[in-house]
Amino acid sequence: MAVVGGLTGTVTSSASFAADDGAxxxxxxxxxxxTSPFTxxxxxxxxxxxxxxxxxxxxxxxxxxxxxxxxxxxxxxxxLGRLFAIYSSHYPETLGPVRSAREYNVEQMRMFQRxxxxxxxxxxxxxDKIKKSPLYGVSHDDHPDAYERGGDHEPPHxxxxxxxxxxxxxxxxxxxxxIGFRFGAEPGGGTxxxxxxxxxxxxxxSFAWSSEEDRWLASFDGAPxxxxxxxxxxxxxxxxxxxxxxxxSSGETPYIETxxxxxxxxxxxxxxxxxxxxRTSATGDTTYxxxxxxxxxxxxxxxxxxxxxx
Numbered sequence: 001m002a003v004v005g006g007l008t009g010t011v012t013s014s015a016s017f018a019a020d021d022g023a024x025x026x027x028x029x030x031x032x033x034x035t036s037p038f039t040x041x042x043x044x045x046x047x048x049x050x051x052x053x054x055x056x057x058x059x060x061x062x063x064x065x066x067x068x069x070x071x072x073x074x075x076x077x078x079x080l081g082r083l084f085a086i087y088s089s090h091y092p093e094t095l096g097p098v099r100s101a102r103e104y105n106v107e108q109m110r111m112f113q114r115x116x117x118x119x120x121x122x123x124x125x126x127x128d129k130i131k132k133s134p135l136y137g138v139s140h141d142d143h144p145d146a147y148e149r150g151g152d153h154e155p156p157h158x159x160x161x162x163x164x165x166x167x168x169x170x171x172x173x174x175x176x177x178x179i180g181f182r183f184g185a186e187p188g189g190g191t192x193x194x195x196x197x198x199x200x201x202x203x204x205x206s207f208a209w210s211s212e213e214d215r216w217l218a219s220f221d222g223a224p225x226x227x228x229x230x231x232x233x234x235x236x237x238x239x240x241x242x243x244x245x246x247x248x249s250s251g252e253t254p255y256i257e258t259x260x261x262x263x264x265x266x267x268x269x270x271x272x273x274x275x276x277x278x279r280t281s282a283t284g285d286t287t288y289x290x291x292x293x294x295x296x297x298x299x300x301x302x303x304x305x306x307x308x309x310x
Contacts (some may be wrong), residue, residue, distance in 0.1 A: 036089045037176055038069035040183025040300035043089035047173035048115035049163055053083035054099040055203070055220060059157035063228045064092035066302075069176075071235065073306040075245060076102060077253045079201025081220075086112070087163060088176040096160035097153060098140065101126055103248040106133045108258045110282040111179050116170035118161050120147070125249060136170030143169050151228075180285030184297035187290060190271030198240060198308045205306060207238050209270040216267055218304065236301030238267040239288065241277055242310040256307050263310070264288055268299040 036043035053062055055073075065071055068085035076082045082099065101119040106129050109117055117130065120140035130137040140147045146165035149158050167173060195208035195216070207216040217234040218225040225233040241264045245254035261278040266288060275296045279286040288296040 036069060037178045037181060038086060039089060039302060040181070040298065041089070043069075043176070045175050046088045046091070047167055047170070047175055048112045049087040049091065049167060049173070050109050050112065050115045050117045051085045051087070051095060051161060052099050052101050052105070052117075052119040053085050053095075054097040054157050055081050055083045056157055057221065059097045059099075059153055060220065061226045061228045062097065062233075063151070063160060064095040065233055066227050066229065066231055067092045067095070069302065071233075071302065071304045073198070073205050073304065074102070074256055075200045075254050075307065075309065079203060081200050081203040081205060086115075091163040091167075093164075094160050094162060097151075097157050098147065098159045098161050099156070101130060101137075101139075102253055103129060103250070104254075104256045104258065106130055106135065107282045108256065109135055111258070111279070111284070111286060113174040113177065113283065114172065116167055116173045118146075118166045120156075120159050123250060136173050138166045138169045178285060180279070180287045181303065182288075182295045182297050183300045186269045186271070186299070187273070187294070187297060189290075190269075190273045192270060193267070193272045194270075196238070196240060196265065196267060196272070198306050207234065207267060207304070209267075210234070211270065215301065216304070234302075235304040236268065237298040238304045238306065239277075240265040240267070240306045240308050242308045245307075245309045254309070258286070258307075259284075266296050266298070 033042045034045050067090050068087055069089050070086040072084040074082045098120045100121040103126050109115055114134045116136040116138055118138050147159055147161050151158050197204055197206040203221055206219040210217050215234050215236050216238050217232050242262050244257045248255035259279050264275045264277040266273045266275050275288045275290055277288050290296050
């Protein structure tokens with residue numbers, strides 16, 4: 001088990017942080033629980049923290065991905081993969097490793113309105129876009145006190161963030177709100193499937209249905225994905241969202257288009273459901289619709305969102 005800054009990297013309980021430096025940190029006494037729009041489960045209504053997470057082989061296992069409401073998988077340059085994690089229902093004490101942002105993250109993260117975005121480094125043009133956007137960009141470069149290096153990984157794969165300190169830098173971060181997800185009982189139809197794989201060229205992510213755990217277990221590059229806790233990673237629902245990925249303004253990194261429409265395969269309960277996704281604007285919801293016109297209900301619990309090039 002990795003230890004970061006004297007703290008284990010696998011705290012899973014809901015946090016109750018002191019509100020230092022004007023932070024809108026959550027308290028268990030703050031308000032009654034509500035239903036999270038990200039997981040469909042009871043939760044505190046807390047600010048949204050988005051974190052760019054390293055998924056290089058030298059960065060694994062990651063710390064506290066199992067605590068996220070949503071885990072995203074993205075293609076970056078060279079056919080490699082990168083992750084993002086959305087925290088609101090629960091905050092771990094430590095998370096990471098934290099890595100760099102990309103140009104498309106500005107538009108992508110606006111679905112959460114004005115979240116805190118934790119990242120470490122980006123090219124100058126991307127940093128400028130983040131600073132000019134409504135997002136609360138809390139980078140390691142600008143706020144090193146919210147991060148520390150530690151654990152078992154070698155640099156640059158050993159930077160970890162502390163949610164209480166990151167959120168202290170984003171006192172007006174938006175609270176969790178509807179982004180288009182719907183949760184409920186399994187709909188009719190669907191095709192029984194043992195799993196799916198998305199291949200980016202130099203990396204891949206796979207999901208295998210586990211009836212024993214009643215969730216989809218993730219693998220990175222063919223190896224079971226685990227956290228520093230030793231727990232297997234995976235979600236109750238997996239969305240494989242097919243979209244265009246033209247080069248960004250650098251000409252080197254894919255720009256994942258998250259505004260638009262297209263096909264999406266939703267995995268839940270050991271079945272694959274074919275849907276259509278649509279998002280009309282950067283601040284709009286992303287809807288997933290079945291062929292009969294009804295919204296696709298997700299299985300309550302952690303959601304994985306995987307972008308696949310069409």
